[in-house]
Amino acid sequence: MRKIVPIIILLLITQNLHSQTADELNSQGIELAKKGKIDKAFSTFDNAIKRYPDAPGPYSNRGNIYRMRKEFDLAINDYSKSLELNPKNLNVLYSRANTYLDSEDFQMAISDYTSIIDIEPLFPDIYFDRAYANIMLKNYKEAKTDLEAQLKIDPKDFKSLANLINIKTQLELFDEALSDYKKILTEYPNQPNLHIVYNNRANLYQDINEYQKALEDINIALQIKRNYDIGFLNRAGIYLKLEQKKQACKDFKKALKLGVEKNDHFKIDEDCEKLKKNCE
Numbered sequence: 037m038r039k040i041v042p043i044i045i046l047l048l049i050t051q052n053l054h055s056q057t058a059d060e061l062n063s064q065g066i067e068l069a070k071k072g073k074i075d076k077a078f079s080t081f082d083n084a085i086k087r088y089p090d091a092p093g094p095y096s097n098r099g100n101i102y103r104m105r106k107e108f109d110l111a112i113n114d115y116s117k118s119l120e121l122n123p124k125n126l127n128v129l130y131s132r133a134n135t136y137l138d139s140e141d142f143q144m145a146i147s148d149y150t151s152i153i154d155i156e157p158l159f160p161d162i163y164f165d166r167a168y169a170n171i172m173l174k175n176y177k178e179a180k181t182d183l184e185a186q187l188k189i190d191p192k193d194f195k196s197l198a199n200l201i202n203i204k205t206q207l208e209l210f211d212e213a214l215s216d217y218k219k220i221l222t223e224y225p226n227q228p229n230l231h232i233v234y235n236n237r238a239n240l241y242q243d244i245n246e247y248q249k250a251l252e253d254i255n256i257a258l259q260i261k262r263n264y265d266i267g268f269l270n271r272a273g274i275y276l277k278l279e280q281k282k283q284a285c286k287d288f289k290k291a292l293k294l295g296v297e298k299n300d301h302f303k304i305d306e307d308c309e310k311l312k313k314n315c316e
Contacts, residue, residue, distance in 0.1 A: 058084055058091035065097055074101060092121035096128045103131070108139035126152055126159060133165070142169040158189060164196050171199070176206045194224055198233060205240050213240055231260040235267055238274070247277050265296035273307035276314065285315035 065080035078101045084094035099114030115132035133148030149166035152159050167182035183200040197220055204213040217237045234257035241250035254271045268291035275284035288311045296302050
């Protein structure tokens, strides 16, 4: 019996060190990542996974680096393995959902966001995130419901209110959208992106053929941000509708000079085609 007892004690200590060592490697990798030493952090997480394949932390952290590198499939695989080992970690589930979003697999993102909502409906920004995925799929009614849910949790959430207005415009709820624009411009006069709000309301006014009001709003947007490429492009379209071709072409050329064609929100629509045709 005297020989057996030390062996049992040794086994218990070894098992304890196994857990501690996995945690230590994981913590070391996190610290390296915080210092910007991403490759070394990756190697540390990779080493932890090879030595301790049942530890969930290194998988999720290696997944974070894969996501940072835009290697989305590998990131999702690591998040999924981490969740297999620790299904209750909602932060990892959220990271996987966001990676699905990054990779434009919006349906899978919605599935993960929904799983989080089912467990923790007050998870930060979760309804906004699911709304965004629904917007990408043009599920505007579902997006509207989610944004309204987000605003019930946080009535002062500027981004949710701004996006809700856009959704109401898509659903042609123009009166509601205009009312919300008035609210947002009154209650958030110091928001850094108000030029976008004025630009978007100008677009709404164009949708209902109120071009003079649209021009007034886009002028304010350009006063707030002088080199606003999308603003110049939109004002060019408004001027064209008001049959002010000279001003339209001047703004169109200005927008092109500012690089509007490289803007993520630029798209060649009917107005753009008309501007190209009239301003050659």
